[in-house]
Amino acid sequence: MFYREAGQFKATYAADQAIFPILQDKIGIAIILAIAFGVIPAFASDYFLSSLMLPFLVFSLAALGLNILLGYCGQLSLGTGAFMACGAFFAYKITTAFPELNIIFVFLLAGAGTAAVGVFFGLPSLRIKGFYLAVATLAAQFFLIWMFNKVDWWTNFSPSGVISAPPREVLPGFAVTGSSATPVDRYYFALGVVCVLALLAKNMVRSRIGRTWMAIRDMDIAAEIIGIRPMAAKLSAFAISSFYIGVAGALWAFVYTSSVEALAFDINRSFQVLFMVIIGGLGSILGSFLGAAFIVLLPIIINQAPAAVGIVMDTALLGHIEFMVLGALIIIILIAEPHGMARLWQIGKEKLRLWPFPH
Amino acid sequence: MNFKRLTALAVATVIGAGAFWASQPAVAQAEDEMFIPLMVYRTGPYAPNGIPLADAFQDYLKVLNERDGGINGVKMTWEECETQYNNDRGVECYERLKNNGPTGAAAFFPFSTGITYALIERATNDKIPVFSMGYGRADASDGRVFPYVFTSPTTYWAQADAMINYIAQQEGGYGDLDGKKIALVYHDSAYGKEPIKTLELLAEEHGFKLTLHPVSHPGLEQKSTWLQIGRRVKPDWTLMWGWGVMNATAIKEASAVGYPMDRFIGVWWSGSEVDVRPAGDQAIGYKAGNFHGVGQDFGVVQDILTHVYAKGQGTGPEDQVGEVLYNRGLINMFIITEAIRTAMGRYGDKALTGEQVRWGFENLNIDQATLERAGFDGMMKPIQLSCTDHEGGGQLLVQQWNGSEWEVVSDWIEPNGDLIRGLYEASAEQYANEKGIALDRCTS
Numbered sequence: 001m002f003y004r005e006a007g008q009f010k011a012t013y014a015a016d017q018a019i020f021p022i023l024q025d026k027i028g029i030a031i032i033l034a035i036a037f038g039v040i041p042a043f044a045s046d047y048f049l050s051s052l053m054l055p056f057l058v059f060s061l062a063a064l065g066l067n068i069l070l071g072y073c074g075q076l077s078l079g080t081g082a083f084m085a086c087g088a089f090f091a092y093k094i095t096t097a098f099p100e101l102n103i104i105f106v107f108l109l110a111g112a113g114t115a116a117v118g119v120f121f122g123l124p125s126l127r128i129k130g131f132y133l134a135v136a137t138l139a140a141q142f143f144l145i146w147m148f149n150k151v152d153w154w155t156n157f158s159p160s161g162v163i164s165a166p167p168r169e170v171l172p173g174f175a176v177t178g179s180s181a182t183p184v185d186r187y188y189f190a191l192g193v194v195c196v197l198a199l200l201a202k203n204m205v206r207s208r209i210g211r212t213w214m215a216i217r218d219m220d221i222a223a224e225i226i227g228i229r230p231m232a233a234k235l236s237a238f239a240i241s242s243f244y245i246g247v248a249g250a251l252w253a254f255v256y257t258s259s260v261e262a263l264a265f266d267i268n269r270s271f272q273v274l275f276m277v278i279i280g281g282l283g284s285i286l287g288s289f290l291g292a293a294f295i296v297l298l299p300i301i302i303n304q305a306p307a308a309v310g311i312v313m314d315t316a317l318l319g320h321i322e323f324m325v326l327g328a329l330i331i332i333i334l335i336a337e338p339h340g341m342a343r344l345w346q347i348g349k350e351k352l353r354l355w356p357f358p359h
Numbered sequence: 360m361n362f363k364r365l366t367a368l369a370v371a372t373v374i375g376a377g378a379f380w381a382s383q384p385a386v387a388q389a390e391d392e393m394f395i396p397l398m399v400y401r402t403g404p405y406a407p408n409g410i411p412l413a414d415a416f417q418d419y420l421k422v423l424n425e426r427d428g429g430i431n432g433v434k435m436t437w438e439e440c441e442t443q444y445n446n447d448r449g450v451e452c453y454e455r456l457k458n459n460g461p462t463g464a465a466a467f468f469p470f471s472t473g474i475t476y477a478l479i480e481r482a483t484n485d486k487i488p489v490f491s492m493g494y495g496r497a498d499a500s501d502g503r504v505f506p507y508v509f510t511s512p513t514t515y516w517a518q519a520d521a522m523i524n525y526i527a528q529q530e531g532g533y534g535d536l537d538g539k540k541i542a543l544v545y546h547d548s549a550y551g552k553e554p555i556k557t558l559e560l561l562a563e564e565h566g567f568k569l570t571l572h573p574v575s576h577p578g579l580e581q582k583s584t585w586l587q588i589g590r591r592v593k594p595d596w597t598l599m600w601g602w603g604v605m606n607a608t609a610i611k612e613a614s615a616v617g618y619p620m621d622r623f624i625g626v627w628w629s630g631s632e633v634d635v636r637p638a639g640d641q642a643i644g645y646k647a648g649n650f651h652g653v654g655q656d657f658g659v660v661q662d663i664l665t666h667v668y669a670k671g672q673g674t675g676p677e678d679q680v681g682e683v684l685y686n687r688g689l690i691n692m693f694i695i696t697e698a699i700r701t702a703m704g705r706y707g708d709k710a711l712t713g714e715q716v717r718w719g720f721e722n723l724n725i726d727q728a729t730l731e732r733a734g735f736d737g738m739m740k741p742i743q744l745s746c747t748d749h750e751g752g753g754q755l756l757v758q759q760w761n762g763s764e765w766e767v768v769s770d771w772i773e774p775n776g777d778l779i780r781g782l783y784e785a786s787a788e789q790y791a792n793e794k795g796i797a798l799d800r801c802t803s
Contacts, residue, residue, distance in 0.1 A: 049456040159556045160549040179480040261549040315439040319402035
């Protein structure tokens, strides 16, 4: 009933090609955007914005990047953390070398640099696939982190290898990095970047390039026979995916934590993003956001829930409960729906379409 | 109930709990209570080190409330937040706790170099002191550039220098260091790399040869490192900047290649009971730096045993009281509460804001009489801080493991103050330059 499409006719090509063809979806997205841009900054506390929403947005972007590569193009990568580090360190070097350059261009250049690195480490994908490729991308993970940790030039010769975000403004008076940036400004900036890139991703996967990725993912030999060039498809997936992850890394270091060392992007970070993509849903833009929310926000909610309902609990016990509940939820969700949380939402939509008269 | 329904139920429960939690207002607290946030790690890879620290924080606050009725009649309240020694969670804890209590948090002490780095700017902005006792950013000892960061009583750089001073004493003077070989085994992270610049400078000055041996996290694989040290480099002394499981592994591997234990000195984070006990008898003779005494023979420890543990109020197991990390937690709490007491001398006996506590830190003077009153006599050196100097001393003790307990085997060792001060200032000025901070705070 809620998703009844009867009566929604498409009379033009533009209407037929809309991102959200159903009226209910359009309204839903409009509400979500209104909440994200209007309600949250107006009412949420600094804690909510800077400790929950910022990491959620940054990880959503990283998960989106990995989803393009893994979910849409079928190339398994374990180098996400390293590509995030690339984005962070490239942005740091660019912005300290050219302090006048607007931070948006810094982030775009950092993303472009990461895309180049991604293409380089994506080259093995032309010969190997699946788990073998995952191991090959591990090389990127180890090599890049080692390099950022070892070569002092990347940190402007800081004695401890920590980079710290210098103060930068997007527009005069709208600082987004450094100590003068308010949580609301940081949030708006991150939200803007994520929304633009998510919209681009959504359109990309519906267009020719997205369809070539999916053809390669579903059966590469068949795709090649019908005229898709595997090299162009795979390398473009690596480039675009790395671009997204690089921008996410730069956001992480500049807008969220403000100071970061290379070890913050170790292999655990790669796994974290990989789990987000798997739990959220492979090959789904929405899934990237759901997965990020699950991995980033849920542990914090579990950790605070007992205190919120007035149960005083030992910190260590609470820590262990957090691990157990999160682990159990991961298992339950994956057994119930191996295609991830995005698929659960899709099933929910199907049911709503028939409700209240299931057949 | 099938799995799909179970999932839906679980998801709904979590969302419901989340919504409920988000709607909860902060608990109101009385005006005459001072809130102290406790960042702890009782779970995760470094839990064995984090638990005694966390227990000591609470025990000291409990003894203050029990024995003295708080500080000048103002009761202490506290709340723990679990960081798992993870930078992101540390930042989250900071944001969660910074506004608790009637006047907000008194000071933060994350006990993690990574979290400290992440908090410096935030806390400076929020006007809350960050107390990083013997860890964190060494050049933050320069109060001109870092008004809200305190590193008292010592930093990695000062300690590296004091360790070389100790080695020189053992060798018969700085002149005898010429031509000697000193190896540094370190955790390959921001923390482990801290002493390198100081040691390189000292190597140049005194003519010893420094070799560097990074160990990647978590440090369970050190065979090749120690084969290199034991067979090829054969250093006269070995220093270690390790943490967690890395320490016990290093001690075992050093013993396996026959390296003399009494020429192997760990930083103070490599010198607690949890580091040497797993290595068993192999660890006998191993040395480590420290900046406080160990054991139960101090007034404050006895007070905790009578006022807290005897009444069944102890936070942790009683046999851990007096261990290295436990006493370090006590000293950490002692310096903070004394800073609060100093600030009360100016702002009155009530709950104070972070900015007021900062004043207390900058005017902190823990002299011998204060140490005796609080029961810390013999456990630590007097400390005096100022606007420019946020460290106040930097002295070091060397302790040695005898198989069952740590024994202090040296006098207080002074670092070379001028040299270290110069390093702090040069590094802090570079930071100030990058961030556009003026350097005239303490002169005006």
